[in-house]
Amino acid sequence: MVCSKHLSQSAQCLQNPIRIAVVGSGPSGLRILGSHKHLYILFKRQGKPNHAKPQRGLVVCQLNVINSFTTTALNKRVTFMGNISIGSDISLQQIRDNYNAVVLCYGAAQDRKLNIEGEDVSHVISARRFVGWYNGVPDDRDLDIDLNCETAVIIGQGNVAIDCARILLTDSQQILSNTDITKHSLEKLSKSNIKNVYIIGRRGPMQVSFTIKEFRELTKLMNCKTIMSSEECDQIPQTILESLERPKKRLTELIIKVSKESSTDVEKNAKK
Ligand SMILES: Cc1cc2nc3c(=O)[nH]c(=O)nc-3n(C[C@H](O)[C@H](O)[C@H](O)COP(=O)(O)OP(=O)(O)OC[C@H]3O[C@@H](n4cnc5c(N)ncnc54)[C@H](O)[C@@H]3O)c2cc1C
Structure with missing residues (x-):
């Protein structure tokens, strides 16, 4: 048609x-x-x-x-x-x-391979296809996604990574069912066992490429805790922070705040 x-x-x-x-x-x-x-x-x-x-x-x-x-x-x-x-x-x-x-203006119609070991192992999938799966791209409809495990790992620290994490961690019945996410992905996500999502980047908190709006939404997800490694965040000098442009400064301040909250939680749990 x-x-x-x-x-x-x-x-x-x-x-x-x-x-x-x-x-x-x-x-x-x-x-x-x-x-x-x-x-x-x-x-x-x-x-x-x-x-x-x-x-x-x-x-x-x-x-x-x-x-x-x-x-x-x-x-x-x-x-x-x-x-x-x-x-x-x-x-x-x-x-x-x-x-x-x-x-x-056909966008990124194909994946960019990293040519690293393990890249073609089953259940290692590109964000392009994962996003296509829940957004109804016909070619990605039947993507075999295993959500029976408890941990998912996302490589890359941009907005795409944040969106993928949010899809995996959002309460599918209460929230996702109000969107026009595809029926087949909603069904699968509602039975998902994923409890932990690690978002891995090759460099530190100063080099992340996600934006504050997306990151803040992640920190506010229901029944979910965002943990940032405090070790690296503690090392950001105040002078560097002050020299950043406003959007980057605000993002970095939020990252530092989340990392401090994460370490307080870890301490509290250790005392229990
Ligand atoms: C989950 C996710 C979250 C993102 N979050 C952000 C964000 O917060 N901020 C941000 O700035 N960017 C974000 N991005 C990136 C942003 O979506 C891309 O940079 C942007 O979509 C690229 O635009 P484009 O027009 O070049 O390509 P696309 O948006 O990929 O559009 C390509 C178009 O070409 C069409 N097309 C392809 N091949 C053909 C063909 N053979 N014949 C006819 N039509 C064809 C497709 O149907 C589509 O309409 C995100 C991306 C994803 C996947």
Whole structure:
């Protein structure tokens, strides 16, 4: 099925408009709109934006994507063509022959391999596929995810890692069921035995690349405790902290606060 939304009546009045094909309707594709004299045709592999309905504390960045998508879709110079995969449904050459310009915004369609031992062991999966699994990407629907164990390890300390951790640790019945996360992943997550999630990075707390909003949401998860290794956080000199730009400073202060709280909890538990 091809799902297309033609919103370009008034745009048709333009004389000889330049027609620009945009492949992909992620954040890059949605930001491509430029001159008012041009018409934009957005091609997308799936029929709808591929994100779960945001809920407070979940997939925070996707709220911005939904807003951008709605604004773009309402723009009369834009035609949205869903369920069309460039390269299999139509060729790039066909698009080039029919449009004045083509902009490729297809994102990270493949995993970046680290070429390290154990990478291909079963149940070692990329975040790209894991996110696809709970967001309804058809290719990832049947991904074999083992949630029978108690511990999951996430490599990387950016917002993707935080989102994956939140999905694994959020109460699936109470919270996730209010989002439009896929039914099959909700079913599996509701039976999950995961109790601990380790988020591992190659460097220290000053080098994490997640943002404060996402990290704060993680620290507020119901029935969940975020623990930061205090050893490294204690070593951040005040002078360095003061020299940071405001967003980084606020994030680092929160990290230090969480790490102090974690060590107090560890001490309390040791005394018990
Ligand atoms: C879980 C998660 C959390 C994240 N959190 C944050 C955050 O908090 N802040 C932040 O800044 N970034 C965040 N990111 C990163 C952000 O989502 C990406 O940087 C961004 O999506 C990249 O945008 P893009 O438009 O380049 O590609 P994408 O968003 O990947 O979009 C690619 C588009 O191309 C389409 N497409 C691909 N191949 C074809 C084809 N052959 N034919 C037609 N269409 C095709 C796809 O359907 C899709 O619409 C997060 C990512 C994930 C996965």
